[in-house]
Amino acid sequence: MDILTQNFSEIRSPTSFCEDVGVGGTTVRDDLAEAHRLAWEHIASPGTWWTAAERVELATTVRLAIDDDDPLPPWVGVTTSDRLPGERIVADVAHDVAYRIGRHAATVSRDVARAVMDEIGELAYVELCAIASSVAAVVHFCRNAGVEVPPFPEPIAGEPSREHPALADAELNWVPVAAPADEVAAVVQAYTAVPAEQVNTWRMADAQYMPEEDMIHADWSRREGGLSRAQMELVAARVAQLRECFF
Amino acid sequence: MLSWSTATTGGEVDLAAVAAGEGDTRLERGDELLRFATACATADDDELARARAALADVSDEAFMVDAAAVAANFEMMTRLADSTGARLPADRLERSAQAIGVMGADEFVSKR
Numbered sequence: 001m002d003i004l005t006q007n008f009s010e011i012r013s014p015t016s017f018c019e020d021v022g023v024g025g026t027t028v029r030d031d032l033a034e035a036h037r038l039a040w041e042h043i044a045s046p047g048t049w050w051t052a053a054e055r056v057e058l059a060t061t062v063r064l065a066i067d068d069d070d071p072l073p074p075w076v077g078v079t080t081s082d083r084l085p086g087e088r089i090v091a092d093v094a095h096d097v098a099y100r101i102g103r104h105a106a107t108v109s110r111d112v113a114r115a116v117m118d119e120i121g122e123l124a125y126v127e128l129c130a131i132a133s134s135v136a137a138v139v140h141f142c143r144n145a146g147v148e149v150p151p152f153p154e155p156i157a158g159e160p161s162r163e164h165p166a167l168a169d170a171e172l173n174w175v176p177v178a179a180p181a182d183e184v185a186a187v188v189q190a191y192t193a194v195p196a197e198q199v200n201t202w203r204m205a206d207a208q209y210m211p212e213e214d215m216i217h218a219d220w221s222r223r224e225g226g227l228s229r230a231q232m233e234l235v236a237a238r239v240a241q242l243r244e245c246f247f
Numbered sequence: 248m249l250s251w252s253t254a255t256t257g258g259e260v261d262l263a264a265v266a267a268g269e270g271d272t273r274l275e276r277g278d279e280l281l282r283f284a285t286a287c288a289t290a291d292d293d294e295l296a297r298a299r300a301a302l303a304d305v306s307d308e309a310f311m312v313d314a315a316a317v318a319a320n321f322e323m324m325t326r327l328a329d330s331t332g333a334r335l336p337a338d339r340l341e342r343s344a345q346a347i348g349v350m351g352a353d354e355f356v357s358k359r
Contacts, residue, residue: 029309032316097330105329106357113332129330137323144287144315146299174332186333187324201327208320225306227313230259230274235317237265238284241350245325246358247333 028145029222035207036141039134042200044153047131048163049124049194052155054090055131058098059152062135065102074104093119094128101132106244113174123164123193126175130197137204167193187247209236262349279305280314287318329357 043059046052064083065071072078077096084095097116100108117125142149168179170189178192191198206212209232214220221228227235264270264277268285272278279302286298303311327333335343347353 028312032312101326101330105326106355108330110332110359113330126331129327132330133323133326136326137319140287140322141315141319143292143295144283144299144318145312146296172334172336186331186335187328190327190331190333201323204323205320208316208323222313226310227317228274231276231280231314232317234260234265234272234274234277234280235284235287235314236321237260237262237350238268238281239288239318239321240325241266241352242285242288243322243325244355244357245328246347246352246355247325247328247335 032207035204036138039138039200039204040150040153042196043131043135044155046156046158046160047127047194048161048196049121049127050090050131050160052158055127056152056155057088057090058094058128058131059135061095061098062102062132063139063149065099066136066139068103071103072099074100074107091120094124097125098128098132101129102136105132106246110174117175122176126191127194127197129175130191130194130201134197134200134204137208141208161196163195164193165195262346266350276302276305276310283311283314284318287315288322332359334359 044052044056047055050058061078061084065078068083072081072083077092078084078099079092079095088095093116097108097112100112113125116128120128139149165178167176168181170177170181170186172182172186173190175190176193177189178195181189183189191201202212210220210222218229259273260277261271261273264272265281268281272281274280279298283295283298283302286295289295299311299315302314340347352358
């Protein structure tokens with residue numbers, strides 16, 4: 001644990017760059033900075049089905065996909081290109097789908113997801129999806145706010161926990177979820193089969209968007225003079241439209 | 248995430264303007280927010296820098312950072328939804344039908 005603490009204390013979170021490099025001297029509120037710091041630590045920690053080294057390798061592929069100035073089309077696997085390092089520890093199929101989720105998520109079909117799950121396992125796929133979505137949030141936040149994305153931390157040694165709750169097949173998702181299925185929205189239950197990813201994702205959502213318990217309040221705002229719900233939904237709708245996300 | 252998001256706007260936003268990326272959104276600072284959101288999800292870094300500055304000019308930098316965080320959140324949630332095959336229940340789809348049509352979402356490859 002001392003080693004973990006030591007390593008983590010040296011990690012600069014994405015939002016710490018906002019404070020140091022500055023967006024005109026802007027201070028990023030503490031909850032957002034903390035959520036992003038924890039997300040970066042989480043990427044480099046042993047997961048439930050992937051080691052930390054594997055998680056960082058997959059996260060690096062997702063970042064490559066997001067930053068790629070000349071992106072591959074969705075039907076071309078990134079492992080068939082020369083864009084990844086030659087020596088890799090993660091299976092090609094996982095890198096290919098990580099790149100696709102990073103750059104062309106709307107094109108991921110049930111058949112594509114099923115084929116990947118058949119090769120790497122359903123819950124490893126769920127964890128991969130969560131790595132991709134959390135990397136996308138941090139990388140895009142840095143770009144949006146105009147600050148540099150920090151490198152991923154060094155991976156922490158350790159084995160995946162391989163722990164999971166009782167599972168159920170869902171009607172509202174392709175992936176298995178924690179039982180009982182379909183009692184909450186599809187996006188809320190999507191990562192419940194891998195609880196560590198569920199916690200990380202919704203901690204980020206609370207800070208980036210709004211706390212879950214406040215979603216019922218149409219007049220919610222983070223502070224006086226801050227974004228209104230309607231202003232937030234304008235931003236959300238436009239991003240979702242440009243990402244062609246029907247859900 | 249489009250159907251889910253537009254169902255929560257309560258009709259306050261002119262979705263046709265959002266869909267077009269221009270026009271009167273009927274919201275305070277709507278022009279600047281729409282320009283910023285568009286720039287966040289497209290590849291022109293110079294335009295993003297201009298849109299970021301324009302938004303901060305009509306609000307403050309904390310407001311801009313919060314908008315940047317909301318946009319980032321939906322970069323996360325769109326990937327979550329599309330990689331895990333998230334679907335809306337039929338009743339929610341029905342309630343969102345008009346917004347889906349206005350936003351052109353019926354044509355999305357991710358419709359399922």
